Amino acid sequence: MAYTGPNDHGSHIDTGIGGIRKIQTSPSGASGTFSSIPIIDLTDATSPSLEARKKVAQHIYDACVNVGFFYIKNHGVEEEVIEGVKHEAKRFFHDLSDDDKMQLDISKNTEFYGYAPIRANNTGAQTKKRMFESINFGYEPSMDPGASGTADNGPSFWPSEEKLPSFKDNVGKYYSAVMGLSRQLLHLFALALNLEETFFDQYCKKPGVLLKLNHYPAAIPESADNSGIHAHSDLESFTILLQDSVSSLEVLSKDGVWIPADPIPGTFVVNIGDAMSMWTNDLFLSTIHRAYNEEGKVRYSVPFFFGADYDAVMETLPSCIDEARPLKYSPITAGEHVRMKLSMTYPKDGVGSGKAGEKVGGGVEVLAA
Ligand SMILES: O=C(O)CCC(=O)C(=O)O
Numbered sequence: 001m002a003y004t005g006p007n008d009h010g011s012h013i014d015t016g017i018g019g020i021r022k023i024q025t026s027p028s029g030a031s032g033t034f035s036s037i038p039i040i041d042l043t044d045a046t047s048p049s050l051e052a053r054k055k056v057a058q059h060i061y062d063a064c065v066n067v068g069f070f071y072i073k074n075h076g077v078e079e080e081v082i083e084g085v086k087h088e089a090k091r092f093f094h095d096l097s098d099d100d101k102m103q104l105d106i107s108k109n110t111e112f113y114g115y116a117p118i119r120a121n122n123t124g125a126q127t128k129k130r131m132f133e134s135i136n137f138g139y140e141p142s143m144d145p146g147a148s149g150t151a152d153n154g155p156s157f158w159p160s161e162e163k164l165p166s167f168k169d170n171v172g173k174y175y176s177a178v179m180g181l182s183r184q185l186l187h188l189f190a191l192a193l194n195l196e197e198t199f200f201d202q203y204c205k206k207p208g209v210l211l212k213l214n215h216y217p218a219a220i221p222e223s224a225d226n227s228g229i230h231a232h233s234d235l236e237s238f239t240i241l242l243q244d245s246v247s248s249l250e251v252l253s254k255d256g257v258w259i260p261a262d263p264i265p266g267t268f269v270v271n272i273g274d275a276m277s278m279w280t281n282d283l284f285l286s287t288i289h290r291a292y293n294e295e296g297k298v299r300y301s302v303p304f305f306f307g308a309d310y311d312a313v314m315e316t317l318p319s320c321i322d323e324a325r326p327l328k329y330s331p332i333t334a335g336e337h338v339r340m341k342l343s344m345t346y347p348k349d350g351v352g353s354g355k356a357g358e359k360v361g362g363g364v365e366v367l368a369a
């Protein structure tokens with residue numbers, strides 16, 4: 001299903017990630033015209049031939065500058081591991097009591113890791129509850145096959161072994177697999193940008209990552225709407241999204257059409273986030289998307305947000321600046337960028353909520369707190 005009109009909730013959008021913005025299709029208004037989301041075969045991403053890897057990178061380049069979203073197939077993550085994390089997501093949301101889940105309350109965590117219950121929009125613009133709950137897990141060096149350096153991204157809240165036996169182990173297997181895949185994608189992004197294949201590695205030794213489990217319940221009570229996750233862009237460098245079989249995700253094209261990104265078996269959806277868009281001076285698009293519960297079916301999704309080391313300074317790549325594309329962004333550490341935007345998503349008693357008209361990080365205009 002595709003909807004016309006830029007946004008069916010008025011002229012401003014709830015980013016879900018960073019307060020309310022004017023409708024726009026990228027942090028700074030850059031956007032792409034597209035009518036479908038490309039599927040990219042990663043078989044040759046690990047080819048010994050540089051030429052073959054560059055061909056894959058060229059497809060990624062095209063997708064990043066035109067759409068900001070693409071599916072990947074033949075990504076190498078084992079089916080069993082994928083089924084494992086889906087199973088654990090169901091256990092988390094259904095086997096734990098509300099009290100158990102609130103023990104992991106995100107508002108008690110310094111780094112915005114933890115559980116966020118079904119709640120009304122945190123910005124106050126929407127009074128009805130949004131029908132999704134989620135839990136975020138932060139960077140875990142023990143789950144990163146490529147870890148180097150000492151991470152200081154703060155501790156995650158995990159359910160105890162007693163409450164949910166083997167949960168951390170099984171989620172950890174998925175986490176490690178997508179962590180490895182992320183490092184492969186980093187190489188492809190570098191090749192796509194005509195950089196040394198390992199260019200981004202130096203910024204991603206202990207990366208700021210979030211593995212999030214989302215649950216969209218089937219039943220929509222009177223006190224809620226079916227909106228799920230409202231229109232937003234992701235804030236990290238890129239996202240690897242695992243969907244179940246229920247359609248929900250839609251991506252906004254420049255002409256205001258919501259293009260479905262329905263689940264395709266055997267694939268992940270990858271999208272560029274605000275940080276990579278800033279890094280590339282908006283050459284790579286951080287495209288607005290949303291996930292509404294239109295079908296009234298229970299749905300789970302597992303986004304893995306990958307960003308640079310919190311102490312890495314993201315400075316716009318010189319090759320992405322020219323007369324037609326003048327420099328738009330000041331250098332910022334990945335940590336400052338992420339913490340600022342997460343604090344607007346999950347405000348804590350007046351801390352960090354965006355103010356009307358405030359310019360944040362990537363030049364995003366925040367219109368209401
Ligand atoms: O559930 C989905 O399909 C998308 C979720 C999403 O966009 C997010 O959590 O940022």
Ligand SMILES: [Fe+2]
Nearest residue numbers: 232233234289
């Ligand atoms: Fe998202």
